[in-house]
Amino acid sequence: MVNTLADACNMLKNAEFARKKTVVITPASKLLQRILRIFQANAYIGEFERYDDGRQGKFKISLLGKINECKALMRLNYKVSQFEALERRLLPAPGLGLILLTTNEGICTMQEAEEKGIGGMALCYIY
DSSP: OOOHHHHHHHHHHHHHHTTOSEEEEOSOOHHHHHHHHHHHHTTSEEEEEEEOOSSSOEEEEEEOSOOSOEEEOOOOEEOGGGHHHHHHHHSSSTTSSEEEEEETTEEEEHHHHHHHTOOEEEEEEEO
C-alpha cells in the first residue's frame, strides 16, 4: 500500500535539505492540493501549480527554505481534549508548526479544529 502523502512530505523535506528552489511531486491529488494550500497560507512553501502530464498529474512547488520537518502520520482519531498532548508530542514548541487534521468540515489545522470544537484524524505535521 502506497502512502502518497508520506511520499510528498518526504520529497518536500529532502528538497529543503538539499537547498533546492523547486520540487516536483507526483502523483497529484485533491487531498495533497488542499494540504499544499494550507502550507502556502502559513508561509511554509511559495507558489505551486498543478499540471497534467498525461498520467496522474504533478505539482511544481517553489520552496522558501522554512521547512525543518514534515511528516505524515498514521490516521488516528483525536478528540479536542487530546490536542494538547498531540502538540507536545509532535512539535518542538507550542505554537511552532502545524498539525493538519481531516474533520467532518474538511481539512484544517489543529487550531481551527479546536476553535470549532471538533476532533478528527491526524494527517501530517510541519515545522
